[in-house]
Amino acid sequence: MDTQVVRNYLTSLQSSITTRIANLDGGSFLSDHWHKPPGEPLQGSGITQILENGAVFERAGCGFSHVTGPKLPPSATHDRPELAGAPFEAMGVSLVFHPRNPYAPTVHMNVRMLSAKAADGQTVAWFGGGMDLTPYYGFEEDAVHFHQTCKDALTPHGAHLYPRFKAWCDDYFCLKHRNEQRGIGGVFFDDFSEFGSEKSFDVLKSVGDAFLSAYMPIVERRKDTPYGERERTHQLYRRGRYVEFNLVWDRGTHFGLQSGGRTESILLSMPPLVSWSYQHQAQAGTPEHDLMKNFIVKRDWV
Amino acid sequence: MDTQVVRNYLTSLQSSITTRIANLDGGSFLSDHWHKPPGEPLQGSGITQILENGAVFERAGCGFSHVTGPKLPPSATHDRPELAGAPFEAMGVSLVFHPRNPYAPTVHMNVRMLSAKAADGQTVAWFGGGMDLTPYYGFEEDAVHFHQTCKDALTPHGAHLYPRFKAWCDDYFCLKHRNEQRGIGGVFFDDFSEFGSEKSFDVLKSVGDAFLSAYMPIVERRKDTPYGERERTHQLYRRGRYVEFNLVWDRGTHFGLQSGGRTESILLSMPPLVSWSYQHQAQAGTPEHDLMKNFIVKRDWV
Numbered sequence: 157m158d159t160q161v162v163r164n165y166l167t168s169l170q171s172s173i174t175t176r177i178a179n180l181d182g183g184s185f186l187s188d189h190w191h192k193p194p195g196e197p198l199q200g201s202g203i204t205q206i207l208e209n210g211a212v213f214e215r216a217g218c219g220f221s222h223v224t225g226p227k228l229p230p231s232a233t234h235d236r237p238e239l240a241g242a243p244f245e246a247m248g249v250s251l252v253f254h255p256r257n258p259y260a261p262t263v264h265m266n267v268r269m270l271s272a273k274a275a276d277g278q279t280v281a282w283f284g285g286g287m288d289l290t291p292y293y294g295f296e297e298d299a300v301h302f303h304q305t306c307k308d309a310l311t312p313h314g315a316h317l318y319p320r321f322k323a324w325c326d327d328y329f330c331l332k333h334r335n336e337q338r339g340i341g342g343v344f345f346d347d348f349s350e351f352g353s354e355k356s357f358d359v360l361k362s363v364g365d366a367f368l369s370a371y372m373p374i375v376e377r378r379k380d381t382p383y384g385e386r387e388r389t390h391q392l393y394r395r396g397r398y399v400e401f402n403l404v405w406d407r408g409t410h411f412g413l414q415s416g417g418r419t420e421s422i423l424l425s426m427p428p429l430v431s432w433s434y435q436h437q438a439q440a441g442t443p444e445h446d447l448m449k450n451f452i453v454k455r456d457w458v
Numbered sequence: 459m460d461t462q463v464v465r466n467y468l469t470s471l472q473s474s475i476t477t478r479i480a481n482l483d484g485g486s487f488l489s490d491h492w493h494k495p496p497g498e499p500l501q502g503s504g505i506t507q508i509l510e511n512g513a514v515f516e517r518a519g520c521g522f523s524h525v526t527g528p529k530l531p532p533s534a535t536h537d538r539p540e541l542a543g544a545p546f547e548a549m550g551v552s553l554v555f556h557p558r559n560p561y562a563p564t565v566h567m568n569v570r571m572l573s574a575k576a577a578d579g580q581t582v583a584w585f586g587g588g589m590d591l592t593p594y595y596g597f598e599e600d601a602v603h604f605h606q607t608c609k610d611a612l613t614p615h616g617a618h619l620y621p622r623f624k625a626w627c628d629d630y631f632c633l634k635h636r637n638e639q640r641g642i643g644g645v646f647f648d649d650f651s652e653f654g655s656e657k658s659f660d661v662l663k664s665v666g667d668a669f670l671s672a673y674m675p676i677v678e679r680r681k682d683t684p685y686g687e688r689e690r691t692h693q694l695y696r697r698g699r700y701v702e703f704n705l706v707w708d709r710g711t712h713f714g715l716q717s718g719g720r721t722e723s724i725l726l727s728m729p730p731l732v733s734w735s736y737q738h739q740a741q742a743g744t745p746e747h748d749l750m751k752n753f754i755v756k757r758d759w760v
Contacts (some may be wrong), residue, residue, distance in 0.1 A: 428733055
């Protein structure tokens with residue numbers, strides 16, 4: 157497998173997504189090209205793009221990174237003993253968009269590849285990623301649309317993929333310390349190579365390509381909904397849950413910070429403004445309570 | 459060692475601290491008495507006290523907890539093989555106070571005991587804790603006073619304790635992913651029993667008893683300093699660092715959340731309102747830059 161093809165796909169995906177988001181917002185992304193300093197165990201570079209304080213997006217971060225290392229870590233070769241200690245390459249695009257309007261949901265997407273050269277000279281690649289939605293107010297229409305788009309993207313590769321990746325997403329994006337889901341889910345997969353490198357990459361592309369169709373109609377529909385102090389307060393407290401998940405449970409974030417990743421790129425996912433208060437709870441019968449009871453739960457949407 | 463004595467000390471410490479803080483604030487603490495549900499591996503109860511939205515304190519949490527378990531975890535018996543698998547008791551007071559005024563620093567204190575009954579029927583106890591200060595603006599006078607109070611509290615037990623616990627604090631309260639200290643430090647110690655249970659408890663008491671003298675004069679001096687948008691913005695971004703430390707690096711918090719601790723009591727430490735922005739940096743020559751350069755560093759204050 158030619159990993160340059162994957163790189164081209166990922167950088168063009170980043171660019172097409174941030175272009176559409178900037179158009180919707182009216183603002184523009186700052187683009188930060190970074191390189192790992194020489195001498196570090198991992199070498200590589202990336203493009204961190206961020207739009208802050210926009211009209212529609214209070215904080216929208218989208219990063220591409222591409223690193224190489226001399227030796228695959230043991231965690232990556234458990235199921236691939238023939239690749240133990242092989243040189244490897246990792247690349248991906250990761251994004252989190254936090255809209256300003258509490259009626260518009262936060263979204264996360266990630267598409268990534270890990271590859272290594274086997275002893276026979278062949279490059280083997282495997283893939284991971286997905287997308288998931290975190291609304292502050294529940295709209296069935298939005299949840300169904302998001303999940304239907306994910307399902308439609310995956311079904312051409314096999315009808316079993318969407319249910320499997322949907323369940324995987326529910327399991328992964330769970331705040332175990334609160335027994336609470338992060339949002340309404342979506343799809344998530346990891347360590348995926350079962351169709352072979354080329355066809356597994358096709359699955360990844362289908363996820364990446366579906367992102368704008370999954371998210372844009374929702375944010376366009378909600379971004380101008382009138383709101384006040386009450387909705388803003390609720391949004392800030394729910395964003396606290398987002399922070400808790402990312403810093404405590406998300407393997408990419410937690411491991412990245414602990415192992416010397418680029419902090420400001422990893423923390424693109426942090427919301428711009430967040431609050432905590434003791435035992436904040438929504439009253440029964442309110443839309444905030446409806447969100448918790450009927451949306452932020454494991455539920456079949458399509 | 460009679461652990462009831464420790465319990466009495468800790469509950470009365472909690473009460474005297476929250477009484478003084480409430481007096482200063484003019485508001486009052488909510489007191490939440492909780493019990494672990496029957497059937498869980500750890501049994502016990504606690505008192506969570508919290509003052510939110512006060513005149514001086516935007517969020518001030520102080521918790522007491524006391525749990526017992528059937529079997530010491532291996533992590534606690536590494537240096538005490540004779541206690542492997544013994545029934546144990548753990549109790550402590552932990553507090554974090556976040557003032558509203560950006561010129562007044564956030565403070566953290568923790569005093570805790572772990573004890574187990576050896577085969578000879580003797581109860582053995584060991585202790586941990588400390589206090590540390592996190593200012594948003596640097597004042598030498600405050601830093602010196604805080605450290606001097608810590609030093610004066612420990613010196614009667616041995617002149618070597620303060621330098622050792624001060625260095626331990628600097629090492630512990632470090633955001634390794636940013637190579638940045640959390641604040642100006644203070645003192646920190648863990649797993650301390652080298653004077654025997656009784657005399658080690660005396661060290662703990664000296665730390666707990668010194669808390670109000672260390673912190674109150676500082677918050678009294680700074681709480682009414684005029685400030686505006688600029689100071690508030692700086693405070694909210696620095697609070698983001700506090701969150702990062704607690705959720706990513708603090709062993710008590712991270713382990714507590716991952717192992718089924720009481721979430722709302724553990725997260726008493728979270729600031730009430732927090733912000734993140736990309737590569738937020740203070741400009742050279744400003745007081746915000748002075749904080750980072752001259753205060754939030756490992757430095758000898760007394």
